[in-house]
Amino acid sequence: MVEKIKLDGRDYRMEKDSIGEMDVPGEVYYGVQSMRAAENFRITGLSMHPEIIVSLAYIKKAAAITNCEVGTLDRKLGEAIVQACDEIIGGKLHEQFIVDPIQGGAGTSLNMNANEVIANRAIELLGGEKGDYSIIHPNDHVNCGQSTNDVIPTAGKMTSLRLLENAQKELRRLYDVLEEKAKEFDGIIKMGRTQLQDAVPVRLGQEFKAYAEAVKRDVYRMDVAKDEMRSLNLGGTAIGTGVNADTQYVKRIVPNLDKITGMGFIQAYDMLDATSNLDSFVAVSGAVKACAVTLSKIANDLRLMSSGPRTGFGEINLPEKQNGSSIMPGKVNPVIPEVVNQVAFHIIGNDMTITMAAEAGQLELNAFEPIIFYNLFQSIDTLAYAVQTFVDNCVKGISANAERCRQLVEGSVGVVTALCPHIGYQKAAKIAKKALASRKSVRDLILEEGIVEKDKLEYILDPLAMTEPGIK
Structure with missing residues (x-):
């Protein structure tokens, strides 16, 4: 009663x-x-x-x-x-x-x-x-036939798998859009930069193709991490020995869970190890963190390339999503890349918490799974949401300022690099310094000093040719 x-x-x-x-x-x-x-x-x-x-x-x-x-x-x-x-x-x-x-x-x-x-x-x-x-x-x-100590890790792994699948779905969308932009921008020549200084010409499409490849690599890292989530200590009960669980139950529980979920689960080879060590969650968090770093780098680049619009790089245009200032009329900020950056910062912080919680386990059990799961689920979720808004509210709508890109290439001294095989590094360096001091173009200085004939110079300084391997 x-x-x-x-x-x-x-x-x-x-x-x-x-x-x-x-x-x-x-x-x-x-x-x-x-x-x-x-x-x-x-x-x-x-x-x-x-x-x-x-x-x-x-x-x-x-x-x-x-x-x-x-x-x-x-x-x-x-x-x-x-x-x-x-x-x-x-x-x-x-x-x-x-x-x-x-x-x-x-x-x-x-x-x-x-x-x-x-x-x-x-x-x-x-x-x-x-x-x-x-x-x-x-x-x-x-x-x-169960214990918290085999049920909760199993639930954490199942949940991580489902959330990772959703994140990967969004990342594949991002990959596809970046690939489309790579093709759209393939004919636009711009100035490449290293350490924020002029380097050599690059096609805008090549930059976006590189972003796509990095995202594809992150999806692969998550696939590897997901494999670790499929190995379960279920059946191990309190510490992995299976105490208080029928021997047939121990053999059948993971296959039965796999049968009703279709998630590819296997029982861990060593269930004491799988109960006491949580490094598999650190691996998942590491893959998520690596992806967050990739996305933040891409967001940084987009903010730089769209900076201005008059006094910055101004090479691309990001979609205008909302007013950027309560005091400066007409100002529009790169709010979507900014939120991607902030999500990345948050995920990196979560990864540190997950790392320390996994390290803090003692003997046959780690008591800190709740904080690991709280932070890990949050990281995977916010990553997926950030990618979703990145695709839909930013990357899809990016356009290029082809003329601005061309002007920056023509005004740069970085093209002098292509002359090194023909006139030597020292002479090329002098031309570069002279061009900077005089504000004349490298092409004009070379012709003024009669260093290279005009026809040959036009071929050597062809910006498109500089975006492919070889000595021109």
Whole structure:
């Protein structure tokens, strides 16, 4: 029987745990352990990521199916648990997950929140009252064959995989748009720069092609990192030894989880290692950080090339998205590249937190998975959102100022580099210095001094030819 009371006109049920008794609102699906965690960990004020809630439901579903198969769970109870899990997978009861994303206890509070919600919904499905754990118990039935220490890492890996897939989808869109721009701008010659100083000519299309290749490399890095997320310690229970789990359950749980998710999961070769070491999450964070660095570099370049419009480089135009100043009329700022930069800074900071949390584990368990997951999910999500707005509100709409690019090439002394094989480095350097001092073009000085014949000079100083290998 469920002990019920009424306080201030509201119905409550009394629940007990090893700490003591607590009054739980009668209508909720969570229980005493979730409530204690909600009181203890008022840290971010945010809700749990919906994807990890879904991941937990998949794990509990797979566990119920497996326990029924091996005879450690009554089939009627197992079917009710599976149905409750399917409802959560479908988006129901997410508001019942009340624990803070950052919590002590290596995720025990989150695991018990899931166990209590699933148990109480399954009890309802069997015609019982919420809180009547004599029908279905959060620990004995929903958590059968499991521990927080194999459930939570598995949920973190499942969630990371799903979020990475979304980020990669956006990155592939960015790659495609950069490839299109590379073709569109391939005939536009501009001045290349090293250390922000004039270098040699380059095609604007070549620059955008280089951006596309860097993004493609980031997508590949994420593919490699995703492989590490498919190796699970599920079945290892508390420390990887599988204590309190039926031997057949240990063999079947990961294949069953893979069967219902189709995510390519395998059981870790060494489950003690997979339980105590979280370097795989550091690898994922590293791939996300590397991508953030790539995107920030591209954003920096776009801000420089679009600077001005009159007193800067002015080589490209970014789409005008909003007013840039409350005091300077007509000013438009590169707001989309700026937000990409800021997301990159945030991801880099998150990566440091993830790195230190993974390093701080002790012996058979790392207690700091909650902060790793909080920061990692945030990094992957914000990366995907940043790429989405980068593509749709910036890169797609970039146009080139071909005439401005041509003028800068013609006015630069960088073209003198092409003369080195013909007149030598020292003589070319003197021409460059003289051109800077006199404000004359390299072409005019060469002709004035009769160093190279006009026809040959036109061929050597052809900017387009300088964008390909060879001595002209």
